[in-house]
Amino acid sequence: MRIQVKYILPILIPLLVLILPASAFPFETLTVMQQRAIALFLLAALCWVLEPIPIYATSVVVIVLELLFLSDKGLIWFRSNAGTAEFGDLLQYNAVMATFASPIIMLFLGGFFLAMAATKYRLDINLARVLLKPFGNRPQMVMAGLMMITAVFSMFMSNTATTAMMLAILTPILAVFKPNDPGKIAFALSIPVAANIGGIGTPIGTPPNAIALKYLTGDNLITFGEWMAFGVPFVIVMLLLAWVLLCFLFPSDENQISLCIKGRFLKTPKAITVYVTFAATVLLWLMGSSHGMNSYTVALIPVAVFSMTGIINKEDLKKVSWDVLWLVSGGFALGLALDKTGLAALLVNSIPFENYAPEIVLLGAAALCLLMANFMSHTATANLLMPMMAALGMSMVSLSPLGGETTLILLVTFAASLGMSLPISTPPNALAHATGHVNSNQMAKVGVILGVVGVALSFVMVWILRMVEFL
Known part of the structure; x- marks a missing residue:
């Protein structure tokens, strides 16, 4: 039954999102392109979590689907109303392909x-x-x-x-x-x-570090x-x-x-x-x-x-x-879709983050990333979260005194690498577990402690960087 679920859900849920009317979504305005981007995001998330296909293959699928259904050189039947307010703007096909050679x-x-x-x-x-x-x-x-x-x-x-x-x-x-x-x-x-x-x-x-660099550009550029x-x-x-x-x-x-x-x-x-x-x-x-x-x-x-x-x-x-390069490029393509369709900004603006203390937002983002990174690929976690974190960092004014987008991205990036509580968390963990000298409970004890302490230390690091005016 579980085998069937991991194949059915990544297909069924995105298809359901595509056929629902725009009024079914909790947004005042939702373009056709944004609705397709939601379906693509859910497809990527479900495939990266359930792994019905290798995670690098999911990235390739994401890029191809973007080219077919969201780009200006995709199937003609899916771009006949492009440019209208209800449809939204198409992605540039060469920008999507450029993610392979970022x-x-x-x-x-x-x-x-x-x-x-x-x-x-x-x-x-x-x-x-x-x-x-x-x-x-x-x-x-x-x-x-x-x-x-x-x-x-x-x-x-x-x-x-x-x-x-x-x-x-x-x-x-x-x-x-x-x-x-x-x-x-x-x-x-x-x-x-x-x-x-x-x-x-x-x-x-x-x-995850490389993915973070993708969003640390312009004034936020870090060499x-x-x-x-x-x-x-x-x-x-x-x-x-x-x-x-x-x-x-x-x-x-x-x-x-x-x-x-x-x-x-x-x-x-x-x-x-x-x-x-x-x-x-x-x-x-x-x-x-x-x-x-x-x-x-x-x-x-x-x-x-x-x-x-x-x-x-x-x-x-x-x-x-090459699987790692494909996996990272797929994340860039997904981020491009979320950004250029305006979906990332729409999702962030639909939640009143400004009503919460910026410290709570930073802690919540880091904790969410740490939790996800323990149960799925660190790269996939960063691919899913980074576009929305970048949009949140740019839109949330109260984060500016704490370093804004750069602080948020760094905290999430470090949290992604600190998810190491289980044998499935990272390939190094799996290799160590395979030696037979360490069991899952012992690995979890060390991993949880280091993950929590590491996230706390990353906050200290950001505070120090603010003190020396690096952020």
Whole structure:
């Protein structure tokens, strides 16, 4: 029965929305285009939650349906009355298609090329080997080192790939512990926790960050370096809190453990090219626009260098996480539909948010995002909420003293990455749960505490950014 429901609801409910008369909706005026956008939004939400098809496929479907039924180059029968007050304005087809090649998609693509090259030439393993040496042999300190390295890698690599690599490094350590040693649980949880937290540190660390950048434009524009200026300190504090929590909840019975990671830095011309390009790209990102380039332009440098030198070949291109890029682009397309049809503003204006204290609105938005992110993809959560949060931030005057749209988007973005209470919350959680060393209750206990504390800390972070006049 459940299988049938997950296929029927995403079709039935949007169709019902399409055939209802405009008077059935609680809005004074609703155009045909806005009604279609509502149906598209519900289709995307139900497919992303119930997953009758892969979530990246939902994004592709969203883009195609927008082109067919909402664009100026769609089916002629669905745009015959375009331009009238009752119908609304059509979307530009090239704007919809451009979501596949958004500058933010290029930023992510550059990050993927860096990550693939680093893995292919063992830069990641060798950095882990070097960075772990200063942490000694005490279990707590070794775990701190593993968490730090995982977080740093997650800022520039896929959280999933980072977790898989670090869990492989962790396997010989877990074999040292006795069967009932709680320290085994702490180590198994430390990797996904650090991966989820670490992704917050850079715009390319996790898709919700990239989605947020889409709406932080104009006066609200935040550069790569500026994001790291507040993202990295947030990650450091959260990592410290997570480490203390894991040590407290699951203290190890071992006094010493030994960790041996074998490897050496390659010195071939291609390996050196990877090292130099990686360092140069990150440095250019950190310099902001002082060199005249934005982060999107810089992101294409490793793409060109690695393609030209054969460091990334056509076989490697097949390993690019195209599903993530499609998922993010589908979110951009959905946001475009909600914005250009005026639906996002209509939904926001239909609720008297101005009657509520701005602090309550901010807390409610962050809490809603955190709750959703625990039960569905972080990217899908951001895709659904961000367009409406952007509209709310622009329309709610009482939010202006607190940073307006930028504050709201940052809080929601951070909350999306902090949803890590269940094995299904994130791929890193699923990988850790699959090791068999941690159960759902233990993961939920840590995830809930860190999620709530993280949202509270994000409010503190925003307050500090307001104090230094960053927002």
